Amino acid sequence: MNTSYRIIPCYTGDVSGVCSALFELGGMVVIHDPSGCNSTYNTHDETRWYDHDSLIFISGLAEIDAVFGNDQKLIDDTVDAALNLHPKFITLVNSPIPYLNGTDFEAISRIIQQRTGIPTFYIPTNGMHDYVPGAGMALAEIAKRFVAEPEEKKADSVNLLGVTPLDFAADGSADALRDTVERAGFSVHTCWAMGDTLETLSHSGEASVNLAVSAIGLRTAQVLRERFGTPYVVGTPVGAFSETIFSAIRKAVETGENQFPLSERLHPTESGIFAIGEPVTMGSVLAALDLPGTVLCPLEDCEALLNPNTLSVVGEEEAESALKDANVVIADPLYRPIFPKGAKVIELPHEAFSGRCFRKTMKDLFNIDYDALRKEASL
């Protein structure tokens, strides 16, 4: 039971991660699942569902079709919908039942692509992982398939990678991120994937640097590095830490080397100060607060982001144990049940953890007065 969750929630799942990452790109996402409605993946995990059109579908997998391995219904329904809706691409997403059945999504994707002429691909989720690998794989697949060879590199231009409401939920966050980067003298070439179309993203090879602002963006950064040699920087430009990020971007341009400014913040981990959550944003918040401390990372697909300031934790018990001597904790409010008594708390609601519970108090990380936040917490 030591990896179970009793008194705190678990994170948004991998399937929702795919939906969130691809929501604005004009593709059709088909989740092969028995769910009769889209609520789990969309209305619960997707802040844009009520305000924007989307092309997210559930296949309505029936028990008898699962037992007999009848893939034809999925194929026919997807082809039918696609020929009516003309999506820019079709993404098939796996869920626990077809995963255990061993449904061959690669082959089904090929058949659908042959019948529709629309690029079709599969994201290997299974509903048993968190949103980071789901969203990360989805954006990386877009980078592999749709980004064109650049004719030229554009100086001082930056792609922002890993921007979804799951990590940046406050209204206007994506725009604030763009503004922050542009005020520093860079041109935001694309934003993966809020506010830009698939066509815009297809020009990402022209940017001189990629900035992975969350763990979701890392896989895409690696694909673009491999395909076009574009160096990447990992970090979120928040508060005073922005200057460090911008210096890292300039250094990446000069040297062609990837930059990990969070790894350079070597602080002792015995400070009793902890931030919990997605390691890039939370590490950057700690840096913006100019606090020595440790980021507890309960998420998957973050191995490459772990550094001396980061501690990977699996399950509630491990997180609670790691926090037992904490004096200060920066985290989503729903983590409170595992905080030690007397710890000072800075609440930063995280959509991927508490969903819509704290929408009204969701903070825009790019417009926080971090000095004031420190004073508020009496640090």
Next chain:
Amino acid sequence: MKKLAFYGKGGIGKSTTVSNLAVAFAERGLKVMQIGCDPKADSTLALRGGAALTSVLDLVRAKQPFTLEDMVRIGYKGIICVEAGGPTPGSGCAGRGIITALDKLRDYGAYDTYQPDIVLYDVLGDVVCGGFSMPMRGGYADEVYILTSGENMAIHAAANIAMALENFKDRGYAKLGGFILNRRNVKNEDAKVQELSEDFHSRVIASLPHSEIVTDAEELGKTVLEAFPVSDMAEAYRKLAAAVLGEDALC
């Protein structure tokens, strides 16, 4: 890299034939990887000279970190032996287990690291579910060979497997390379297997004699090619290897 999958009714002699075939390829200087796709994890026994090999799924089950080398045992003539393994008998899903094991091999870079010239998938019995069709899926075997005798149940199983391949032809799966007759010396054996192959527009690429020497080698825990390298049976396996490589239509 040539990837071949071998199917056929349980007990028809797949593991024995595939292991001897592996040695025949290795004798030609080819680097061979044999992957047992059966929860019993006994495909490569005759190649390992009694050495233990932990199956891929046993490593996964232990929930401890493991490496590619932990999944592999280098056997006779340098043959790279792997056993997929399976869930505890009577529980879980063996087919899903095969998928997980083959995914692990790919994820750990088994094919890139060892770079075998030939990969042999020795697959449990019939294509009973999605998991056991995994070795014939895109990215795995290029060709499927089906072992059968002239016994009706063996022919029935072989026809089922061939039918599965036909059903999946629009999915980019492996092609049917042919049938291998592993004789049981029943009546009209040649004619029955020939008819089967014609029904599927295929061919019988080899006819292996029924020989006690196979059992004798098994008792020694070795392949025929290792235990009795100068024998008619060893020669039959070498001719089968030649046929699979397209050098000889029938042996």
